[in-house]
Amino acid sequence: MLPPETVTDPASAASVKRLLAHRDPFLFVDHVEADSELLTARGTHRFDEGNWFFAGHFPGDPIVPGVLLLEMAAQTANVLLGLRAGKTVKAYLVGSGNAAFKAPVLPGETVVAEARLTRDPGPRGTAGPGSFFSFKTSIRRGDVQCMRAELTLWWAE
Amino acid sequence: MTAITREQIVDFICKDLLIERLDLGASGIELKDLNEATALSEPPLSLDSVDTLELVVGVERQFSLPRQDLTPEDLRETCATIGTLADYVTRRVPQDAAPAQ
Numbered sequence: 001m002l003p004p005e006t007v008t009d010p011a012s013a014a015s016v017k018r019l020l021a022h023r024d025p026f027l028f029v030d031h032v033e034a035d036s037e038l039l040t041a042r043g044t045h046r047f048d049e050g051n052w053f054f055a056g057h058f059p060g061d062p063i064v065p066g067v068l069l070l071e072m073a074a075q076t077a078n079v080l081l082g083l084r085a086g087k088t089v090k091a092y093l094v095g096s097g098n099a100a101f102k103a104p105v106l107p108g109e110t111v112v113a114e115a116r117l118t119r120d121p122g123p124r125g126t127a128g129p130g131s132f133f134s135f136k137t138s139i140r141r142g143d144v145q146c147m148r149a150e151l152t153l154w155w156a157e
Numbered sequence: 158m159t160a161i162t163r164e165q166i167v168d169f170i171c172k173d174l175l176i177e178r179l180d181l182g183a184s185g186i187e188l189k190d191l192n193e194a195t196a197l198s199e200p201p202l203s204l205d206s207v208d209t210l211e212l213v214v215g216v217e218r219q220f221s222l223p224r225q226d227l228t229p230e231d232l233r234e235t236c237a238t239i240g241t242l243a244d245y246v247t248r249r250v251p252q253d254a255a256p257a258q
Contacts, residue, residue, distance in 0.1 A: 098178055102208075
């Protein structure tokens with residue numbers, strides 16, 4: 001976890017919904033914490049056993065689809081953009097690279113996504129709709145890295 | 158054409174692949190911790206097979222090496238250390254080739 005002294009106000013479930021446009025059944029961030037400079041965010045999510053996709057992915061062998069791990073990392077990055085802007089930011093995932101899926105995430109497991117801002121089009125607060133942002137992301141279950149990828153988000157509105 | 162030096166290969170493996178691509182910097186690994194003798198699959202790096210495959214694909218692309226099918230055992234031997242991965246490149250790269258841009 002982030003060192004306690006760097007943690008700013010954690011984004012609770014309520015504030016995650018204030019900062020993100022996503023909603024159930026496609027919301028994969030329960031709460032988020034960020035460093036004091038708002039360059040890194042960590043989002044937590046528990047993949048409940050009753051999730052709709054487990055029935056088909058795969059019957060009798062349910063695991064979280066890799067694309068949803070990418071989505072969780074993208075939503076965590078999106079929350080970071082919202083925290084930086086101080087309002088809801090609706091961002092589209094427009095690029096991914098160097099993705100690796102290293103360990104399965106199973107029903108009922110809680111994982112932590114980390115999104116670190118690596119490309120910001122301008123000083124904090126100056127970027128707006130139409131801007132692109134790049135992130136290095138990963139998802140961990142305890143000490144085990146389950147996924148890593150580089151993502152690009154586009155601030156839509 | 159400029160010949161690729163051993164130093165360029167090791168530098169690419171350490172800086173571009175291990176620190177940047179695999180993001181080991183986020184785990185506290187620094188460039189000064191890495192040298193040709195550094196074991197890839199043992200602590201502190203502790204890379205798994207997905208990581209080592211990414212290293213092999215990374216050097217193949219960077220140095221325009223012909224793609225080669227590797228068995229899991231080949232992969233383990235090739236990626237035993239930073240030095241053995243550099244050996245894999247030097248054995249297969251045309252000596253008059255320049256690094257890919």
